[in-house]
Amino acid sequence: MHDQHSQTVHTTCPYCGVGCGVLASPGAGGTVTIQGDPQHPANYGRLCSKGAALGDTVDLDGRLLHPVVHGERAAWDTALETVAEGLRRVIAEHGPEAVAFYGSGQMLTEDYYVSNKLFKGFIGTPHVDTNSRLCMASTVVGHKRAFGADTVPGNYADLEQADLLVLAGSNLAWCHPVLYQRVKAAKADNPDMQVVVIDPRRTDTCEIADLHLPLAPGTDVWLWNGLLHHLARDGQVDYAFLEQHTEGFGQAIETAREGGSVPDVAAQCDLPEGDVMQFFRLFTRTEKTVSLFSQGVNQSSAGTDKVNAIINCHLLTGRIGRPGMGPFSITGQPNAMGGREVGGLANQLAAHMDFAPGDVDRVRRFWDAPNLVTGPGNKAVDLFQAVERGEIKAVWIMATNPAVSLPDADRMRAALADCELVVVSEAMAHTDTADVADVLLPALTWGEKDGTVTNSERRISRQRPFLPAPGEARADWWALSQVAQRLGFGAAFPYTAPHDIFDEHARLSAFENDGRRDFDITGLAGMDRAAYDAMTPRQWPVRADGADTPRLFDDGRYFTDSGRARFVAVEPRVPVNRPDPQFPVVLNTGRVRDHWHTMTRTGKAARLSAHAVEPFLQVHPDDAGVFGLEEGGLARVGSRWGHFVGRVVLDRGQRRGNVFVPMHWNAQYAARGRADAVVNPEVDPLSGEPEFKHTPVAIAPAQAAWYGFMLLREAPVAHPECAWWAFARGDGFVRYELAGNEDAGSLPAVARTLLGNGEDWLEFEDPARGSYRAAWLDGRGRLMGCLFMGPLETLPARTWLAGLFETEGLDPAERMALLSGRPPAGTPDTGRTVCSCFGVGENTIIDTIAAGAVDPAAVTAACQAGGNCGSCVPEVQRLILQHAPAMNRRSA
The missing domain is CATH 3.40.50.740 (Rossmann fold)
Structure with a gap:
């Protein structure tokens, strides 16, 4: 669909399962302007940082253009x-x-x-x-066991209408940011709305949490079975619904009773008893409850059982098929x-x-x-x-x-x-x-x-x-x-065209379908090319009457042979591969805020690489002390299957005994940065979904003789040959983070190999400290590349240096300051990027806070940070807590 009198095209974002509508307006030279589609019911005009940067990814750099x-x-x-x-x-x-x-x-x-x-x-x-x-096969099997079909009962409006939202295994703020912003806005409008986050990590999603349950990895079934037992014994049980619309609840409750007391659940999940009881009471007394779950539930050797344990609690209370309630799986892909x-x-x-x-x-x-x-x-x-x-x-x-x-x-x-x-x-x-x-x-x-x-x-x-x-x-x-x-x-x-295929797809959904199959888009069959091109978003089933179906199971009928929903008795079981003295830490893999899958698209966008530049591992400071890791150093994560090397990030929100590594980096963007090389291939026996959240690993410092970074105006033909590197695109330059094993005396030779020989070569060497610095300028005085090598503590920040590539020639002050890595007096250094949407750096935000902006809204008004997708607001809030005078701090 095109807007009349313009070239703007209504399309859909290619990233996560939220499915946001996008307005794309092509410009000269293959460029495109991107906006959120205010008419699309998934996002109503909102876009996350990835969606907002789609226009940065459509160039032909690196494209495969012929067989x-x-x-x-x-x-x-x-x-x-x-x-x-x-x-x-x-x-x-x-x-x-x-x-x-x-x-x-x-x-x-x-x-x-x-x-x-x-x-x-x-x-x-x-x-x-x-x-x-x-990412979602466990949900498919769980749905089919409970409902007789792979049916998602509710819709996004249910999340906004709920009085209790339980987020299980979902870092919604980073993985589905637009939906997170919808929930955050709904919570602001409804002071009675409560949010519970069930996640071993304290993620940015916890910004809106009234209760965070950092349970031990793999113990979800104990928690949900405990809730089922509590509901059956003391809570809200919808007996009329059970008798008319379900089967199997007796066995499910009997199974949940074993080890279902609050002390037992707390011990198994490694949670305070008071927090477990608070969750049980919240769920018991709140009819309008939605349990939204994602990869933290699905990606497990017991993922299917986790899904059914969640569904059981909704069936017992009849909280399904009605506004503001139900189990809700949110998918990872578009x-x-x-x-x-x-x-x-x-x-x-x-x-x-x-x-x-x-x-x-x-x-x-x-x-x-x-x-x-x-x-x-x-x-x-x-x-x-x-x-x-x-x-x-x-x-x-x-x-x-x-x-x-x-x-x-x-x-x-x-x-x-x-x-x-x-x-x-x-x-x-x-x-x-x-x-x-x-x-x-x-x-x-x-x-x-x-x-x-x-x-x-x-x-x-x-x-x-x-x-x-x-x-x-x-x-x-x-x-x-x-x-x-x-x-x-x-x-x-x-x-001959996609509408031919879609029509056949729709006709097959209708073929001999008398209502026993949930997937039915009969009402979309028979569209010609013009109707297909003009099709607006539709919510299936779209049966012969042509009407959308926002919610299923409101009539109490399911797609099982009996027409009843099934309880599934699930027994808790530990992951197959457990930590041991050789591999004592549990690896959890997942996503970062601004990248997508294996970076083939987002890696092209400079602003999306600015927040997380390199592969990293998040560890609790106490674990870092045990294993000899230092903030900013490199560490090796190894398992029986493979290993990974990344930058150490200390995070008190990380559960002790666990390490988090992002999944995105690959051989095109890092050496030894592929997280899934470490992940064990154990799968759920029913769904076949892998155990991405629970691999026993060992962590240790990755020793190097020197560390460094290199900024280049133009990308080299080949990646550097050194022990470890990570590559990222910047605005008008490319960036490498580096580490090597050569001794300090050979650094000048290594530098010439990495940086090349320019027309104007500046260098500085300090053998006593094992450091070396060099820069290369062209005949017009433009910075073409710079390289800093040495111990970690000697390396300067990158932001000011990166900004020099925006100039057509360095002035004398910049040239003098170049090898120091620090801007001349009076020149601001914006710091590392916090807000990817507007390119706002940490130092800019800190200065804004110091000037009196002591809540996120004031920071946004002063410097734009947080003013688009809102994904950076939790980080802005942490900066406020660190840098604002205590008497002036106000919560978001």
């Missing part, structure tokens, strides 16, 4: 024939089950639909899975829900059908697909382990980077390197996965793609193109259809 076959540029016909012939050969020699497809929650629904139809329906392999397995709709998981068929004989027969007849698989295939981790064993000999990977994101990632990358045929559909020329591909197919990316996505509240929105397809990049559905035609399946893949 590549065995490392050489090739024509599309050659690449497609290579793929088709490779699949044909493998199938002929080893059968269709030697072929696999691995997709992504960043694929559009139309691409997803075609991939599942081709591989499950016509090639006949069950080994079709997705990286959504890594189209994880769309992938579930079309059967993107290995244990599903399309349109929320399974492998029951009736469903298999129905899909086979609709697709006219005699090769349709009749049972589930390998889930993500199993799929790549089958590649390693040689059982799967050809795999097509689309819109994801499993060499970084899978657990035991080094082993998975090695498995791909040895696979007979690896096809990768990718927008970027170099990723960890693309670098081991036999065939690279250039894909469209956000701004060029045309199709639909579905967000966490079942809302289908359009992603519309506003930029031309660059080079030879093509839509993923087109590449899949072209291979299908070459394999002899052309009649089943006649698509």
Whole structure:
């Protein structure tokens, strides 16, 4: 949809599962202006820092613009024939089950639909899975066990209407910032609203928490079972609802009774008894309760049981299907829900059908697909382990980077390197996965793609193109259809545009659906191109009457055979891999505020790299003392599966005995910075979701002879050769953080290797302190690069130096101050970036506080920090607490 009389396009953000509407206005030279869409019901005009920076990511730097076959540029016909012939050969020699497809929650629904139809329906392999397995598969199984279908009951408005919001395993402030801001605003409007955060870490989400429960990792089922026992014994039980609409509650309550007392729960979860009782009482007395959960619940070897333990508490109290209450799973990716709709998981068929004989027969007849698989295939981790064993000999990977994101990632990358045929559909020329591909197919990316996505509240929105397809990049559905035609399946893949695919998807949802299947978009079938282009966000089910469905289960009917919701008796169990003397610390992985997945998009935006520049590990100061770690030093995190090196960040909000590492960095952005290389490959036996939140590790200082950083006006052809480095893009420069093992006497030679030889070379060496500094200016006096090496305590801040790249020539004062690393007298140093949206530094905020701005609103008014997405407000609040006179501090 385009605005009349303008070039502004209504589209949808490609990041998290909130599914925010975006207004994109193309400008000259491929630029684009980004705003939030005030008409979109997911965000009403709000955008987070990542969404606001989307315009910074649409350039063609690093793009894959033509097919590549065995490392050489090739024509599309050659690449497609290579793929088709490779699949044909493998199938002929080893059968269709030697072929696999691995997709992504960043694929559009139309691409997803075609991939599942081709591989499950016509090639006949069950080994079709997705990286959504890594983030929400436990919820899918939990929903199906409880409701008979993978149904999200509520919507975002329920979060705002609740009187109690329980955030379980969700750092909403960083991972779903727009939804967090909606909740924060609702809490401000409703003084009676209470928020409980259940998370081993004290994250920025705790800014709005009335109660934080930092439970021991892996003990969630004990907590929720204890709540169920408390509700059954003393609390609010909706007996009429239980009798009319549920089954199995007797066994669930009996199981929860064992170890369900408050003292037992507190002991198992390592929580104060008073806090456990406060949570139980809040839940008991508050009818309008929403329990919102995310990866901290799902990413566990007991993730499915955790989901059902949460759902059990809502079923016991009848708090489901009504405004302001219910269990609510929020997904991590923009189209994880769309992938579930079309059967993107290995244990599903399309349109929320399974492998029951009736469903298999129905899909086979609709697709006219005699090769349709009749049972589930390998889930993500199993799929790549089958590649390693040689059982799967050809795999097509689309819109994801499993060499970084899978657990035991080094082993998975090695498995791909040895696979007979690896096809990768990718927008970027170099990723960890693309670098081991036999065939690279250039894909469209956000701004060029045309199709639909579905967000966490079942809302289908359009992603519309506003930029031309660059080079030879093509839509993923087109590449899949072209291979299908070459394999002899052309009649089943006649698509000419995305609306053709969406229409078939909608018709399949309606096919022989008499209301027993939750996914039904009958009312969206039959749209021509114009209607599809004009489609506004719709919330499924959209049945024949054409009406949206904001909330399900309001009639008390579920999708089980009995029509009743099922309680699931769940017994607490400890993670399979436990800490021991060799690996005494628990690793928890997750996201940072401003980056997304493996950084192929956000890594291009300078402002998104300014807040978290390098891979890091958060540890409690007490643990740092035990293991000899220092703030700002480098540390090694090692497990039985791999290791990681990052910068030490001390944080009292981190639980003792635990370490947090972000998942984003990869071989393109850091040496030894891939967190998932450390993660153990244990999975939930029901969902197949990996244990990303609980890997036993050892932590120790990563010794180096010298530390340093390098700023360059232009990115080098290759990354530096030293023991450790981390790369980030700045505004008009690139930045490397460095560490090496060479002795101090060799630093000048190392510097020449790293920095090169310029026309005007400045240098300073202090052998006694083991430090060396150099800078390179061009003939016009412009700073081209600078390098600072030495002990950590000798290294200056980077912000002022980075600002010198904005000038066309250094003045004498700047030149004199250059090698000191400190600005000349009277020149401000804004400090490290706190507010990514407006580029506001820590020192600027501190100065603003010193000038009298002693609450976040006043800071925003004075310097803009916190004035867009609000994600930095908790950090601003901490600076106020540290730097404002005590008598003048006011809470946010």
